[in-house]
Amino acid sequence: MVKRRLIAFLVLLAGLAVAFFVYSSEPGLKADANDQHAFKLGLDLSGGTHLVYKADVSEISENEIKDSMESLRDVIERRINLFGVSETNVQTQEVNIAGLNEDRIVIDLPGITDIDQAVSMIGQTPLLEFKLLNKDADENTSFEDAYISTGLTGKYLDRANLEFVQQGSGSGIAGTPIVALQFDKEGGDLFGQITGDNTGEILAIFLDGAPISTPVIQTKITGGQATITGNFTPDEAKQLVGRLNSGALPVPIELISTQTIGATLGSDAVNAGVFAGMLGFLILAGLFIFWYRFPGVIAIISLGFYMAVMFALFKIVPVTLTAAGIAGFIISLGIAVDANILIFERMKEEIRAGRSTFDGLKEGFSRAWLSIRDSNISSLITAVILFWFGSSLIKGFALTFSLGVLVSMISAISITRVFLYAFTGTRDGKIRRFLFGTGFKK
Secondary structure, three states: OHHHHHHHHHHHHHHHHHHHHHOOOOOOOOOOOOOOEEEEOOOHOOEEEEEEEEEOOOOOOOHHHHHHHHHHHHHHHHHHHHOOOOOOOEEEEEEEEEEEEEEEEEEEOOOOOOHHHHHHHHHHOEEEEEEEEEOOOOOOOHHHHHHHEEEHHHEEEEEEEEEEOOOOOOOOOOOOOOOOOOOOOHHHHHHHHHHOOOOOOOOEEEEEEEEOOOOOOOOOOOEEEEEEEOOHHHHHHHHHHHHHHOOOOOOOEEEEEEEEEEOOOOOHHHHHHHHHHHHHHHHHHHHHHHHHOOHHHHHHHHHHHHHHHHHHHHHHHOOOOOOHHHHHHHHHHHHHHHHHHHHHHHHHHHHHOEEEEEEHHHHHHHHHHEEEEEEEEHHHHHHHHHHHHOOOOHHHHHHHHHHHHHHHHHHHHHHHHHHHHOOOOOOHHHHHHHOOOOOOOO
């Protein structure tokens, strides 16, 4: 008995530590871009930044523009929406201005109201290009005309790696950092064709419009491998590798419009949601304590653990909370309540059958586990399907829902069990029988 109560006390301390972490940085549901552990709120709750970029598709054939724009959208979304749940909205747009079509990328960034910070996030994604030196260029040729596009860009990049020149390799000073590139099959075939047709020519490597390396093609290169050599420090080369692996832009972009946008639902919706949640929790606590008595009190403590852990996960991941994400959390809270009800009802059936409270508790958990397991597995399968095939908004709902299901199962099976075992002995008395009674019954 003493050992079980010691374990319960340690679990209680752990729960209080989690709760302290949740409310230590910024109390309440507030978005704070400067606090890495503050809650992240979506556009509908906190507003954000609206950016419009113009894409330069002048050097892309007309039948490849659509694919290039989709590739550009995917790269930018992957760069700024690493976990797929930040509710970032990235869209392609074709606009007709004075009879000319203009391809644009429209980006909505939730929770970021600093325009410079938003632009910096997009600007960190580099444009990688390979261009041939124009044979006819002279001192009067402009820089733009001095190099000819080959069509080989970061669109075809498979991965980038940081390497160092080896002693005796003939590729430069030993120990010098270089960036090794590996293109996909289509890019590798294009690279092989370019190097095979232009042996002896300069093939310049451009990053964000500036040449960073101008090597001479010595021979045809197959296998889709290339090397960027420049005056890199190890840190600069490492940063470049990270940026390239996070997505090199397939086409150049130019920022043409910025705007700070307000929340579509606003702070009133957040406050109303918090108030409704607290009121619902208090009503639920009253009903649980009335109907299940002492196990009801334990269930409320377990649900408190559940909510503290969920809010901590929202901060750590971080999950951007929108109305849809909060809905997923509330639904998972209902599942957590349902798990406790299953356990308590099975337990009371055993006690009514003549078992002691301790044996009834043990058997109740054992019988309820199968139902809890099956229902939670089916819920998780649904959440995975929604996350895999859904849009960014649906992914937010699916993530909070799946996290809630997992945490609720742990809180119901583990936390509730620890506290009930800590205060349930093998001998029954009138007080213990009353505490484990139901509603109006003794």
